[in-house]
Structure formats: C-alpha cells, structure tokens
Amino acid sequence: MTLSVDIRHRLGSFRLDARFETDGRLVALFGPSGSGKTSLVNLIAGLLVPDEGRIAVDGRVLADTGAGTFVPMHRRRVGYVFQDARLFPHLTVAQNLRYGRWFAPRDERRTDMAGVVEMLGIGSLLERRPGSLSGGERQRVAIGRALLASPLLMLMDEPLAALDEARKSEIMPYLERLRDETKIPIVYVSHSVAEVARLASDIVVLDEGRVTAAGPTTEILRRLDLLPEEERGEGGAVLDMQVARQEGEFDMTVLTSAAGELRVAGSGLPEGAGVRVRIRARDVLIATERPRGLSALNVLPATVSAIRPQGAFADVTLACGEAQIEARVTRQSCEVLGLAAGQPVFAVIKAVSFDRANTWSGVAAGRAPEKVSGEG
Amino acid sequence: MDWLLDLTPDEWSTIRLSVKVATWAMLASLPLGIGVGLLLARGNFWGKSLLNGIVHLPLVMPPVVTGYLLLLGFGKRGPIGAFLAENFGIVFSFRWTGAALACAVMGFPLMVRAIRLSIEAVDRRLEFAAGTLGASAPWVFVTITLPLILPGVIAGMILSFAKAMGEFGATITFVSNIPGETQTLPSAIYTLTQVPGGDAGALRLTLISIAIAMAALLASEVLARRAAKQAGSA
Numbered sequence: 001m002t003l004s005v006d007i008r009h010r011l012g013s014f015r016l017d018a019r020f021e022t023d024g025r026l027v028a029l030f031g032p033s034g035s036g037k038t039s040l041v042n043l044i045a046g047l048l049v050p051d052e053g054r055i056a057v058d059g060r061v062l063a064d065t066g067a068g069t070f071v072p073m074h075r076r077r078v079g080y081v082f083q084d085a086r087l088f089p090h091l092t093v094a095q096n097l098r099y100g101r102w103f104a105p106r107d108e109r110r111t112d113m114a115g116v117v118e119m120l121g122i123g124s125l126l127e128r129r130p131g132s133l134s135g136g137e138r139q140r141v142a143i144g145r146a147l148l149a150s151p152l153l154m155l156m157d158e159p160l161a162a163l164d165e166a167r168k169s170e171i172m173p174y175l176e177r178l179r180d181e182t183k184i185p186i187v188y189v190s191h192s193v194a195e196v197a198r199l200a201s202d203i204v205v206l207d208e209g210r211v212t213a214a215g216p217t218t219e220i221l222r223r224l225d226l227l228p229e230e231e232r233g234e235g236g237a238v239l240d241m242q243v244a245r246q247e248g249e250f251d252m253t254v255l256t257s258a259a260g261e262l263r264v265a266g267s268g269l270p271e272g273a274g275v276r277v278r279i280r281a282r283d284v285l286i287a288t289e290r291p292r293g294l295s296a297l298n299v300l301p302a303t304v305s306a307i308r309p310q311g312a313f314a315d316v317t318l319a320c321g322e323a324q325i326e327a328r329v330t331r332q333s334c335e336v337l338g339l340a341a342g343q344p345v346f347a348v349i350k351a352v353s354f355d356r357a358n359t360w361s362g363v364a365a366g367r368a369p370e371k372v373s374g375e376g
Numbered sequence: 377m378d379w380l381l382d383l384t385p386d387e388w389s390t391i392r393l394s395v396k397v398a399t400w401a402m403l404a405s406l407p408l409g410i411g412v413g414l415l416l417a418r419g420n421f422w423g424k425s426l427l428n429g430i431v432h433l434p435l436v437m438p439p440v441v442t443g444y445l446l447l448l449g450f451g452k453r454g455p456i457g458a459f460l461a462e463n464f465g466i467v468f469s470f471r472w473t474g475a476a477l478a479c480a481v482m483g484f485p486l487m488v489r490a491i492r493l494s495i496e497a498v499d500r501r502l503e504f505a506a507g508t509l510g511a512s513a514p515w516v517f518v519t520i521t522l523p524l525i526l527p528g529v530i531a532g533m534i535l536s537f538a539k540a541m542g543e544f545g546a547t548i549t550f551v552s553n554i555p556g557e558t559q560t561l562p563s564a565i566y567t568l569t570q571v572p573g574g575d576a577g578a579l580r581l582t583l584i585s586i587a588i589a590m591a592a593l594l595a596s597e598v599l600a601r602r603a604a605k606q607a608g609s610a
Contacts, residue, residue, distance in 0.1 A: 045508050073507045074515075080508040086501055090523045099519075103510030149509050 001153065001185035003027065007043055007053030016040065016209040024202030026179045026186040028195075028217070031206035032228040037189040040206070041155050044187065045080050046073030057153050074103070079151030079184070083158045085138040087130035093141050094126040100149025110150045111182070119181065120144045120174050136167035140174060147182070154178075154186040160195060168195075175199055193234035197221055197278045222326055224281055224315045225308065232310070233282035237325045243273045252351070259323035263297045264354040277354060284327035285348035286316060288337050298349040300325075304341055307334060314339075318347050386555065387564070387577065391584060394560040397472055398540035401479035402533050405487060409532060413491030434546075435485040443549025446478055450550075474551035475558045479540035486539055487532035494528020495521070526603040534596035538589055561585045 004021040016036045029037045042048045044055055046062065054064040062071045062078075079100070087096050097116070101109060117123050120140045130138060139159050146154060159175075160168045172195075179186060179199060190196050196203060196217070203220040205213040205227075213226045218238045220226060227235045241257040251266035255275065262277070269275065290299060302318035302325065314334045316327045325347055339345070383391075415421075416428055434442045450457040450468045460466040468474035498521055506516045522529075544562040551558040553567060565581045568574035 047504055047508070072512075073504070074510050074512050076508070077510070078508060080505070082501070082505060084501070086499075086505040088502060088506070088520060099506070099511075100509030103515070145509065 001058055002056075003044075003153070003185070003187065004054070004056050005040070005044070007040075007050045007055060009039065009043060009048065009051045009053070011039060011048075014039075014209060016043075018206065018209065018211050020204050020211050020214045022202050022204060022214060024185070024200070024216075026188055026200050027202045027204060028200035029187060029189045029206060030191065030196050030200075030203050030220075032191055034208075035206040036209040037191075037206055038157055039209075041080075041157050041187065041189055044153075045078050045155055046071060046076050060152075077104075077150070077152045079146030079149050079154045081139070081142050081146050081154065081156040081159045083161050085130075085135075085142040087133075087138055087141055087145070089130055091130075092126065093122065093128050093130065093133070096130065096141060096145050097122075097126075097148055100145055104148075104150045108150055111147050113148060116144045116147050119177055134167070135163050136170045139163065139167075139171055143174065143178065147178070147184070151184060154184050155189075156186060157189045158191070159188075160190075160192075172198065191228070191231075193221065193227060193231045197238055221278070222317075222324060224326060224328065225310070232313075232315075233328055234280060235326065236281040236284070236328075237279045237323065239277050239279065239323055241275050241277050243267065243269045243271050243275065245271055257321075257323060259320040259325060260300045262300075262349070262354075263351050265351055279325055279349060280353065281315065281326040281328035283349060283353035284318075284325060286318070286327050286329055286333070286337065286339065287346040287348055288339075288343075290346055291348060294348065295350070296348045297351045298347075300347045300349070302345055302347045304339055304343045304345055306341060307339060309334075318345065320347055383580065384577075387581065389556050390559055390561060390564045390581070391588075393472060393475075393556070393558075394541060394585075395588070397475045397479055397560055398537050400473075400476040401483060401540040402487075402537045404476065405480040405484055405536060406529075406533060409484065409487040409491055409536070410529065412488050413495055413532075416488065417492045417495035431488050432485045434482050439482065439543070439545025440549050442481060443478060443546035446474075446481065446546065446550040450474070450477060468551070470551050470554060470558060472551075472557055475547050475560060476540075478546040478550045479543045480536070482543050482546050483536035483539035486535040490528050490532030490535055491525065494525040494531075497528075498524050527600040530596055530599045530603060534592055537592055541585060541588060541592070 002021060002023045006019040007016065009016040014036065016039050018036065018040055029040060031037055039048065043050050044062065049070060050063055050065060052065050054066065055062045061067070061069050062076055063069060088099065091099065097113065101113070117126070120143060122137065122140050122144060125133060125137055125141065130141070133141065143159070160171060163171065176199065188199060200217045202215065203217050204211055205220060213220055213223065221235050221238050224232045224235045239257045239259055241255040241262065244254045244256045244261065246253055246266065253264050253267040253269065255262045255264060255277065257277070267275070285296070300320050302320040304316060305319045305324065306317040308315045309331050312331055313328055314331045316329060316334070316339065318325045318327060327347065412427070412431060416424065448454050452458065452461070452469045457468055466473065468477050503516050503520055506520045511519060542562060543560070544566065547558065547560060548563055553559050553563045559567070561581055561584070565578050568578040568581065
C-alpha cells in the first residue's frame with residue numbers, strides 16, 4: 001500500500017500543512033497533542049474536506065481539490081477506530097460487528113466474522129450491549145467492527161489513549177496480530193514512543209501541523225531531537241535481533257544483533273526467533289574503559305560518532321558493531337569523561353532494562369508475534 | 377355505576393371520532409414533525425429563527441385565531457383549501473379531516489419541540505462512525521439516528537395526541553361543532569353544559585377524556601422506557 005498525502009487545511013487558527021508518502025504496514029502518525037494527527041486522520045477518512053490538496057491510497061484518489069474529487073466517507077472503505085470506540089449503544093456487540101459488513105459490497109467481504117471474533121477474543125461478548133463492556137472490550141469490538149467492513153485501509157486514532165496500563169497491555173497483542181495477520185495497512189495515531197516503537201513499521205512525525213520527519217521506525221526513533229521534549233529519554237535505537245540461545249541456569253536469553261551480543265532476562269522464545277528490541281537512550285551508560293565490578297551484563301565496545309548537546313543533556317550516538325545506539329547522558333558527564341567524536345568507549349546496558357515494553361517479537365522478521373516476558 | 381358505563385350511541389360516536397381525529401392528527405404530522413425537528417436541530421440556514429417562530433405560533437396565539445387563520449387558508453374559498461379540493465379532492469371545511477388538521481397544527485409545536493430536543497442530544501460522532509462504516513446519510517438516519525431519538529419521538533407523538541384530544545378553540549372555529557362529523561369530546565362537553573339536564577352526560581364524557589389522556593400518558597411512559605432501554609441509556 002502506498003498512502004500519499006499532500007494537504008493544506010485550516011481549522012480555526014490551526015494550520016495543517018502536511019506532505020508525506022509511505023508504504024509501511026503500520027504507519028504511525030506521531031506527535032504531541034495538538035500537532036494535527038487527528039485532523040489528518042479525519043481528512044483521510046473523509047470526515048473533513050481539505051481546503052487544498054490531494055490524498056490517495058494505492059493510486060485511488062480519495063480527495064483532490066485540484067481535480068474537484070471528493071469521495072464521501074461512506075464510499076472510502078476506510079475502517080476507523082476512534083479513541084472513544086463509538087459503539088452504537090442501541091445495538092448488541094454482534095449487531096455492531098455486523099454493521100459495517102452489511103454495507104460492504106458482497107464480493108468484497110474479505111474478513112469473516114468467526115475469524116475476527118476469534119482474533120480479538122470477543123466471542124463471549126456477542127450478546128451484550130456496549131454499555132456493559134469495559135474500556136478494553138469496547139475498543140476490541142470497535143476494532144472488529146472496523147475490520148469486518150473489509151476496509152482497504154485502517155485508521156486508528158489513539159485507540160489506547162483512554163485506557164489504563166493494564167487495558168493497554170491487554171489490547172497490544174491484538175494490535176500486533178492485526179498488523180501481522182491481516183493484509184490491511186494501518187495508519188496509527190499516537191503520542192507514545194513505547195506504543196509506536198512496538199507497533200509501527202514506519203513513522204510520520206508531526207509537529208504543529210507540519211511533517212517534521214518520515215521514515216522507518218528504526219531510523220526515526222534514533223533521532224531523539226525529533227521526539228517531543230518529555231519523550232526524548234524514551235527514544236533510542238530499535239534493533240532487530242535473533243535469539244541465539246537460552247541459558248537455563250539463570251533463565252537468561254542471549255540475542256545476536258548488528259550491535260553485538262546482548263543478554264536479556266529469559267524471554268521464553270525459541271532459538272532463531274526474531275525480536276525487535278528498543279534500547280532506550282536513557283538506559284545506556286557510557287564508560288571510557290571497560291568497567292569492572294559492575295552488575296550490568298551488557299558491555300559493548302563502541303565508538304562515539306556524534307554528540308548533540310540538548311540543554312542539560314547530551315545525546316550521544318555510538319557506533320556499535322554495524323549498528324548505532326543512542327545514549328542520553330548529562331552534558332556534565334560528557335565534559336567529565338571528555339567525550340569526543342571518534343573516541344573508543346564502552347556502551348553499558350543493564351539486562352533488566354529490557355522489559356515487556358522494550359522487547360517484543362518483531363514486524364521486520366515477519367513472524368507471528370509471541371509475547372516476550374522477562375521483567376527484572 | 378351504570379350511568380357511567382351506559383353510553384348513548386351519540387356519545388360513542390363522539391369518542392370514536394375524537395380518537396380518530398387525534399390519531400390522524402398525530403400520525404399525519406409525524407413525518408413533518410421529524411423533518412422540522414431535524415431542520416431546527418441540525419440546519420444552519422437563513423430564516424431558521426423565522427421557521428422556529430412559525431412552528432411555535434399556535435402555542436402562543438389564541439386558538440380561535442389559529443382556527444380563523446385555518447378557515448381563511450384551508451376553507452372552501454381559501455387559496456390552499458380550494459387548491460386541494462380541486463386537485464386532490466381533499467376537503468377540510470366542516471369535515472373531520474378539518475378537525476384533524478386543526479388538532480395537528482395545535483399539537484405541532486409540542487411534537488417538534490420534543491423531537492428537536494432528542495435530536496440535539498444525539499452524539500453526532502456515532503453518526504460519523506456509521507458513515508465511515510459505509511452507511512450513506514439516509515442509512516445513518518434510519519439505522520442510528522432514528523433508533524436513538526425514538527424516546528423523544530414517542531414523547532412528541534403522545535403530546536400531540538393529548539393536545540388533539542383536548543383541542544377546542546381552533547377546531548370549533550375552523551370546522552364548527554357538527555355531531556358525528558366534527559364534534560370531538562371537548563365540543564360535546566361544551567354543548568352538553570349549554571343544555572338543561574346535560575350535566576350527567578358532560579361528567580361522563582369528562583371522565584372518559586381523563587381516562588383516555590391517562591391511558592395515553594401511561595402508554596407513552598412504557599414505550600419510552602422500552603425505547604430508552606433499546607437505545608442503551610437505561
């Protein structure tokens with residue numbers, strides 16, 4: 001799928017001026033609140049008519065002000081999962097699920113009810129009414145309803161934002177299955193680095209209505225300066241790794257990557273499985289000589305390739321094997337250690353930094369997702 | 377109690393006529409009531425306040441004035457009445473249809489008000505959600521909006537029915553007080569109070585009209601509660 005957007009739109013005093021093209025499996029529209037993510041999704045869905053510009057999916061033009069084209073929302077075949085679920089209160093869960101399916105052209109109903117119900121684990125809810133569902137259940141039904149309309153593109157507007165942490169981790173695996181098991185491309189709005197790093201294959205960064213960056217997740221998340229101030233420590237290298245072996249004695253898992261070998265707490269994954277690991281910039285220590293008497297298990301030889309001061313902090317890029325790792329340290333530490341580009345150092349990463357949110361089986365490897373456990 | 381239940385044929389025909397007039401007034405004004413309710417709740421057009429004013433006029437004008445205006449417009453020689461009679465054979469003057477028209481006009485503001493309020497309470501985001509799922513605007517209305525406003529629609533219908541059962545001034549001015557044709561319960565009660573020895577009959581009809589009004593009210597309660605439960609808000 002190729003989604004191409006080139007749009008200018010005014011909403012009150014807010015101006016959206018966005019241009020990007022992407023062919024990702026799951027594209028995250030990422031940015032702080034008020035950056036225009038939801039407006040952009042509403043423009044793609046046809047809830048808003050753009051002042052000027054063009055939106056096309058796989059060459060199918062949804063809106064083009066130049067040519068006077070505007071496909072009304074009910075003909076766009078776009079499955080929209082709203083932040084607030086928006087289930088129809090007067091219908092049962094089963095009726096909600098069938099709603100979009102009924103309107104889809106008969107020969108284009110590519111999703112089947114039983115499969116979707118099974119994938120989202122909502123079989124026991126079918127006879128209930130939306131009012132009696134929990135937030136997480138509601139969101140799963142909303143995803144199912146959108147899916148069953150056999151959309152050509154799924155739009156998800158912060159589907160997890162209204163949920164607490166426990167509900168978020170309840171839904172996350174379903175989103176991964178959605179991404180990996182269906183062929184429907186997804187545009188996913190989020191302001192959370194953790195969500196985006198875990199789910200997205202590509203990221204479009206929005207800020208004040210403008211696209212500030214777009215590209216594969218691994219590249220975008222490395223550039224901490226693109227992330228909103230309060231989320232910068234959450235950014236970092238995203239590396240695709242393979243399980244080399246399990247070490248039973250201490251329940252540890254050894255991963256190989258372009259950056260070298262990493263040891264994480266037991267993942268329970270089979271050997272050879274692909275995992276995607278986010279190494280948060282704030283979890284990486286820098287040592288000028290190989291540390292001794294330190295509990296951290298992962299010490300990787302590296303070379304400083306760039307230092308970018310950011311207020312009290314400095315974002316340091318380390319060339320580590322064939323990969324690059326980001327480290328966020330204080331500017332003071334930089335000064336004390338006398339760090340400079342080209343200097344050989346050691347990157348130190350605690351094995352416990354990899355928790356559920358940080359390690360997960362990957363998109364890139366194209367494998368069915370499996371949960372990675374290993375807190376602490 | 378015999379005197380209460382032992383109704384004369386004339387009284388029966390009055391009751392039947394009243395219910396018929398009120399039912400037709402309610403049903404015939406329903407589509408227009410929903411349409412105007414939609415316009416007033418959602419529309420954004422020049423003259424919206426004017427439309428709102430016109431709809432509410434029967435509520436604030438003396439009923440006799442409304443009846444007289446109907447007579448001028450829909451009477452045999454009135455422009456609208458003459459047009460309808462010539463082209464469609466619909467005659468209002470001195471017919472029960474005229475009574476239904478008068479009742480419909482008098483009950484219209486109440487009906488529109490109830491429907492309008494319920495439409496304004498509908499979460500439009502649900503309608504957008506239905507739109508993204510492939511429903512065109514008419515389908516959205518039928519499958520989402522209408523079920524959600526059903527309690528309001530029922531309330532409006534009952535208000536209109538109750539108003540029609542009690543309508544007197546506009547009806548008697550427009551279509552007079554003809555037994556068996558335009559003599560509804562209030563006109564019959566009024567007539568009975570004007571003749572000597574009519575007290576018992578007047579009281580009987582009064583009690584009956586109270587019973588019908590109460591029954592309608594109770595029915596609306598039940599229906600509205602069921603509809604609200606269907607709509608998921610109860």
